[in-house]
Amino acid sequence: MFIDISNLKKSYTSGVVITEVLKGIEMKIDKGEIGVILGPSGSGKSTLMNIIGGIDRGDSGRVIVDGIEVNNLNDDKLTDYRREHIGVVFQFYNLVPNLTVGENIEVVSNISKSPLKNTDDVLAAVEMQDKKHRFPRELSGGEQQRVSLARAIVKNPKLLLCDEPTGALDYQTSRSILRLLELVNKKFGTTILMITHNAAIAAMANRVFKLRSGQIVEDVVNQGIVPAERIEW
Ligand SMILES: Nc1ncnc2c1ncn2[C@@H]1O[C@H](COP(=O)(O)OP(=O)(O)O)[C@@H](O)[C@H]1O
Ligand SMILES: [Mg+2]
Numbered sequence: 001m002f003i004d005i006s007n008l009k010k011s012y013t014s015g016v017v018i019t020e021v022l023k024g025i026e027m028k029i030d031k032g033e034i035g036v037i038l039g040p041s042g043s044g045k046s047t048l049m050n051i052i053g054g055i056d057r058g059d060s061g062r063v064i065v066d067g068i069e070v071n072n073l074n075d076d077k078l079t080d081y082r083r084e085h086i087g088v089v090f091q092f093y094n095l096v097p098n099l100t101v102g103e104n105i106e107v108v109s110n111i112s113k114s115p116l117k118n119t120d121d122v123l124a125a126v127e128m129q130d131k132k133h134r135f136p137r138e139l140s141g142g143e144q145q146r147v148s149l150a151r152a153i154v155k156n157p158k159l160l161l162c163d164e165p166t167g168a169l170d171y172q173t174s175r176s177i178l179r180l181l182e183l184v185n186k187k188f189g190t191t192i193l194m195i196t197h198n199a200a201i202a203a204m205a206n207r208v209f210k211l212r213s214g215q216i217v218e219d220v221v222n223q224g225i226v227p228a229e230r231i232e233w
Pocket of ligand 2: 047
């Protein structure tokens with residue numbers, strides 16, 4: 001089991017009000033799988049992903065990723081975990097605005113333990129090699145997301161987390177990003193966990209988790225996986 005989560009709970013406190021955001025999450029994903037978390041806004045998707053990625057901490061329960069008990073790591077070890085194991089793609093790309101495309105990739109490559117050696121190959125994989133010297137503001141949304149994906153995979157992460165990666169993109173551009181995620185999964189064997197609120201996208205996943213108000217209400221093993229190329233919505 002690559003991701004193994006049991007009874008994960010998380011609350012936020014604001015003044016005297018305590019909001020329970022994750023209410024005992026159970027989730028298992030095998031190595032090399034694509035998992036999708038489906039759920040409406042506010043259901044706890046990003047909170048769950050941030051805990052899996054070592055960006056946030058759960059209050060209780062067990063979160064094991066590739067044999068590492070993430071919730072028990074001290075701050076330094078959690079930083080190492082995030083740096084060495086996790087790649088993240090966000091809805092709004094989060095590129096460094098005053099660095100070129102190539103530099104955005106290289107800063108991540110330089111601090112990674114076992115990066116993919118050739119930045120140009122990674123840019124070629126997302127069809128952005130000819131934009132290497134451009135700045136993010138000179139790119140379309142879809143191009144920025146491709147760079148963001150390249151930046152996440154140059155680390156050669158064991159786990160790629162994508163938080164609504166197509167949420168800001170049009171239909172065709174979304175499909176090209178989904179195709180690239182599939183390519184990364186196949187080519188590098190990267191386990192992928194993707195958040196979306198688009199149920200159609202779940203067709204390309206091995207496992208689908210439906211989240212409602214902090215609980216997994218459905219956990220489906222997908223029998224007939226549809227390639228991103230053929231998904232329509
Ligand atoms: N840092 C925080 N402080 C307080 N409440 C938060 C914080 N982050 C998220 N929440 C609350 O937790 C709930 C789940 O948020 P989130 O995980 O972002 O949901 P989703 O990604 O599914 O939209 C929401 O009600 C949100 O307001
Ligand atoms: Mg979210």
